Amino acid sequence: xxxxxxxxxxxxxxxxxxxxxxxxxxxxxxxxxxxxxxxxxxxxxxxxxxxxxxxxxxxxxxxxxxxxxxxxxxxxxxxxxxxxxxxxxxxxxxxxxxxxxxxxxxxxxxx
DNA sequence: CCCATGACTAATT
DNA sequence: AAATTAGCCATGG
Numbered sequence: 498x499x500x501x502x503x504x505x506x507x508x509x510x511x512x513x514x515x516x517x518x519x520x521x522x523x524x525x526x527x528x529x530x531x532x533x534x535x536x537x538x539x540x541x542x543x544x545x546x547x548x549x550x551x552x553x554x555x556x557x558x559x560x561x562x563x564x565x566x567x568x569x570x571x572x573x574x575x576x577x578x579x580x581x582x583x584x585x586x587x588x589x590x591x592x593x594x595x596x597x598x599x600x601x602x603x604x605x606x607x608x
Numbered sequence: 609c610c611c612a613t614g615a616c617t618a619a620t621t
Numbered sequence: 622a623a624a625t626t627a628g629c630c631a632t633g634g
Contacts, residue, residue, distance in 0.1 A: 507631060526616055534630080540616040542631040548615050549632090563616070570615030578615085 507533065511546040514604065518560045521586045522602030523594065525564045532604055540564075548572065560585065566597035 510533050518524050530539035547558045550572045559581040563569045568589060571578035579589045588595040 530616085530630085536629085537617065538629045539631075541614065541629065542616090544615045545613085545631060546615095550615085558615080561615075565617080568615095572615070575615085 507542060508546040508549060511543050512552070512556050515547065515556050515558050515561055517604070518557050518602050520557075520560075521600065523560050523562050523582075523587065523597065523600045524602050524604065526561060526569070527564045528604060529561070537564075544570075560602075562594055562597070566593050568592050568594060 511529055514529050514532060515524070526540040526543045527537040530543045531537050533539060533543070547556075547561060548570075550556065550558055553573060559571060559578045561569065568575060568578055568582070575592070579592075582589055582594070587600055594600065
């Protein structure tokens with residue numbers, strides 16, 4: 498039952514990016530996927546990576562939403578996710594984010 | 609190596 | 622605008 502030490506990979510990369518999301522900003526799984534694999538197709542893999550979420554709260558994974566503006570899911574429950582987003586100042590309507598594209602965080606691609 | 613699963617996305621209906 | 626379908630990718634058994 499001891500937790501396996503298998504980090505260091507796709508998952509860590511995802512977490513690293515998510516950690517960079519400032520408060521009040523949002524990011525989509527697709528964008529993260531594109532940063533890692535260069536394609537939006539790995540969005541699911543990204544979702545899986547954060548789904549393990551080894552460090553809840555430490556990593557603001559609640560700031561990662563769907564590309565269509567839907568809040569998506571959350572390990573601790575979508576309810577919790579919405580609450581945290583509200584705390585960040587992000588308005589949520591039902592399961593959709595208001596001003597979604599407006600609150601989007603453009604990843605640091607100035608490189 | 610093959611199969612199943614999932615915090616996704618885009619295209620259709 | 623909401624629901625359905627199909628496609629894609631990493632991870633685990």
